[in-house]
Amino acid sequence: MGGAQSLGLPSAKGPHNVGCTDVMIDNSRQGSFFRLYYPCEASGEVKHPLWIPHYEYCRGLADYLNRDKRWCAPLLNMAFGYYEVPVGWDAPFKAAEKYPLIIFSHGLGAFRTVYSAVCIELASQGFIVAAVEHRDESACTTFFLKSPVEDLEPSTGATTAVQQPLEGSGIPLASPPEMDKEWLPFRKLDTANEDFAFRNKQMCQRVEECSRALDVLTDINNGKLIKNGLPGHLDVSVMKDCIDLKRVAVMGHSFGGCTSILAVSRDSRFRCAVALDSWMFPLTDDIYSKALPPVFFVNSQKFQTSDSIDKMKRLCSNNNEIKIITIVGSVHQSQTDFTLLTGQLLSLAFETKGTINPIEGLNITNRASLAFLQRHLDLQKNFDQWDALLEGVGDHVAPVN
Template identity: 65%
Template sequence: MGAVFSLKLPTAKGPFPVGCTDFMIDHTKEGSFCRLYYPCEAGGQSRQPLWIPRYEYCGGLVNYLNRSRWSVPLLNLAFGYHTVPVGWNAPFRAEEKYPLIIFSHGLGAFRTVYSAICLEIASHGFIVAAVEHRDESAACTCYYRTADGDVEPPPGATCEDGSSSTGPISTQAAQPGLKEVWLPVRKLETGEEEFPLRNKQLRQRVKECGQVLNLLTDINQGNPINNAFLGNLCPSVLKDCIDLQRVAVMGHSFGGCTSVQAVAEDARFRCAVALDSWMLPLSEEMCSKAPSPVFFINSEKFQTEDTIRKMKKLQSGNDKIKIITILGSVHQSMTDFTLLTGDLLSLAFETKGTIDPLEGLEIIQKAALAFLQRHLDLPKDFNQWDSLVEGEGDHIVSGPPPLT
């Protein structure tokens, strides 16, 4: 039992302490929902948010995995106590401009599932916005309606500049007059072709990434923003602190594919980092285009012949597209689940490979930072890890994984 309770998300190693908050701008299904990780002021006490923000997400995961509803309380027992080692609504460090990363989650995930990667990148001087998609690819997500239909809620959400309270907290408390609506994952129907559905979802996901970038652009310009959530970090503290000339998009699995399409369609994204990208939703037409720089970081055991073909087709004739593989890793090695599951759950859901989970995530983080410096022209020292981008080092090889 002791080993179970030793499982936790690692604290950030970068020079900046990290805070986080949630923004839901436009409470309707068409609005933007994201978790923001950001450099915060050092010192003081602040609460740590629960990793699974609401019990409903346990139900969403069980539904996505086609498990019995009786598994929901068991999943909550296994994961419900975990916290994210960041300061919830901690005071923003408004002393410089920070580059921005928009992060897109995978199929059956949600905005908090990649907390370890997001908070580590934020600790190196980035603002990271983890989108929770409403294309019905999340395990579940929520939006709000008013009692009188989808009209504006009453104004006046309060702002916070930090908290001296201690202890983990659940992080969704909406403004008065809003009724919560939960949106479950959309599963394939019997006999349904997958590509049309996933390509449609892909287009919506790219739109949602752009919407979050629009939102943060408004915030950076000082435009008034009405957050549907009460008591969260006041958006106005971010004014003039987002470097909109240095914006990238990043994601895992379906989110990796989303990042590839987003960087090809939206010139505001200067580069993309695609973690074990699920390439099925990407059209052949898109694969024939030469997108901006893309960094494919693959696990050893997920990719198929068709998805590797698409990666190579994109890379053909484009030296700004890099592909590496982390040996001993599996698809879930790039999620928080690899850190929070013990041996039994790992066997059941293949959340761990043969590589140490912390070592695998460290390779991802350092390689991504080196790539971001290269293509965002960052005045940092991340180029010390340039060899990883070229597939040189322990536990990595250049190119896609070999098929067996």
């Protein structure tokens, strides 16, 4: 394993500072929920968000791992609860240019922050990245919001109106009422027989959620007034005219990988897809007879079966812009933050590290993805310096022929 590495998420390498915020549009289960990473202005005081956004995610991870929540959730909270994401929470958006957009789809049992290292790097290189938190019951847990309950006068049962001071009066405005979270747990399957039908249905919902996130960001870019259901200080209307809707890609890991493949086949606004160690099982056979837009498969060495590789090759036969590479020495979790945040003991238990240094593995994933995105989004950047990676040429990479 490369040199010793301290645990934590690395700072991004690109020329932009990175900010992030959470966006929830339409507080119901059918609404859109994503974490937004974006280039931001340098500011004096920077608040870093916690990597685990809420203790409930520790309970959800325990559930997904089939461990007893009573002891496993506190242990997970001890292991991960103090990590921060090295970005500026609600930092002022840098409205200097039009930025290409990436919609990111997480894997099975994950949630919106699990790919922060990849998303931060992309944002630092001049992308806006929306990491969707899916509500198809594939996240370890997620939530939507119930309407706020109005305060009742205990004596009369009548509602009380809070007198709001005028803006600009020097008196702080009262916070909006806290809305109750309705948690949506991970769905465990009862039998193997329902596996394909259910996973395919989930994948189709995930594609709709990716397109819905793109709809929201399109509205923001076009200046439509958007009401964010989550508390925050970033007014997303400052992004008006700053999202390059002609340069949009979809990206995802594992279950998010096949989601990105189906999304690029169904929604023509996505010009290309990056599939990180894609799970191919939920896709139906008809996808392999289609001429898809460009797709880039970045595989780990351990996860893929020969059947999955054959399916990827079938897609290649319809489009020579579809590329497949393997990162030598990597495992399925090498493209997640877990590879950076777990010590040796947890890594042995859950196989979060391969033989490649975790930072080096993620650098390859990021550089190869940037080279591919430059090529197929027609970007005027210097990411073509990593073009050789697209052919599987370089240290720790191999082509899949």
